[in-house]
Amino acid sequence: TQLLEQSPQFLSIQEGxxxxxxxxxxxxxxxxxxxxxxxxxxxxxxxxxxTGGEVKKLKRLTFQFGDARKDSSLHITAAQPGDxxxxxxxxxxxNSGGSNYKLTFGKGxxxxxNP
Amino acid sequence: xxxxxxxxxxxxxxRGQNVTFRCDPISEHNRLYWYRQTLGQGPEFLTxxxxxxxxxxxxxxxxxxxxxxxxxxxSTLEIQRxxxxxxxxxxxxxxxxxxTGELFFGEGSRLTVL
Numbered sequence: 001t002q003l004l005e006q007s008p009q010f011l012s013i014q015e016g017x018x019x020x021x022x023x024x025x026x027x028x029x030x031x032x033x034x035x036x037x038x039x040x041x042x043x044x045x046x047x048x049x050x051t052g053g054e055v056k057k058l059k060r061l062t063f064q065f066g067d068a069r070k071d072s073s074l075h076i077t078a079a080q081p082g083d084x085x086x087x088x089x090x091x092x093x094x095n096s097g098g099s100n101y102k103l104t105f106g107k108g109x110x111x112x113x114n115p
Numbered sequence: 116x117x118x119x120x121x122x123x124x125x126x127x128x129x130r131g132q133n134v135t136f137r138c139d140p141i142s143e144h145n146r147l148y149w150y151r152q153t154l155g156q157g158p159e160f161l162t163x164x165x166x167x168x169x170x171x172x173x174x175x176x177x178x179x180x181x182x183x184x185x186x187x188x189x190s191t192l193e194i195q196r197x198x199x200x201x202x203x204x205x206x207x208x209x210x211x212x213x214x215t216g217e218l219f220f221g222e223g224s225r226l227t228v229l
Contacts, residue, residue, distance in 0.1 A: 035220075042220030044220070045218065102163065103158075105158045108157050
């Protein structure tokens with residue numbers, strides 16, 4: 001069973017601060033995705049990273065996939081109250097393809113950005 | 116709205132009753148997935164379909180659970196003889212068959228078993 005561990009589990013910060021959340025595994029993933037989920041809603045995809053060492057930027061969010069494709073990080077610059085939510089990482093299994101997309105999710109990081 | 120649609124959004128039932136959830140995926144998506152999410156956890160994979168074929172089932176899917184996708188379009192997830200441990204959010208997601216195709220989730224169906 002492939003497990004993804006996310007840290008921290010909870011994070012409460014003030015508006016304008018920077019933060020990084022981590023997603024770690026002992027398993028290799030063919031790709032890794034980050035989702036944001038709001039209470040009572042389904043997860044919404046933020047980004048997919050596929051190549052080891054890949055860095056993707058989405059406005060104030062920077063995503064990195066580890067060289068060995070076992071870990072990832074999400075960095076948010078100048079956090080805003082609208083960034084509040086549950087951030088989930090999810091990995092697609094295997095060293096290639098992962099076409100069945102049976103994603104393994106971490107437990108998530110619950111971020112609260114206070115105004 | 117052409118997203119993934121799930122209903123009912125909320126269901127409260129007594130232990131021992133049967134419940135059924137429906138998922139209408141995005142129309143051109145041939146792959147459909149069911150996940151379960153409990154409080155404080157990430158979603159856990161239950162099963163997935165490619166068109167009408169159910170290709171994989173998790174060990175989490177006990178014999179009280181059954182999922183169908185009869186015409187390769189909408190899907191149903193039925194839970195028979197519900198137990199309090201079945202209380203969770205049941206999420207449906209769909210995508211195309213492209214390897215890196217985005218997985219689109221519905222808003223979920225929240226089940227509470229009393």
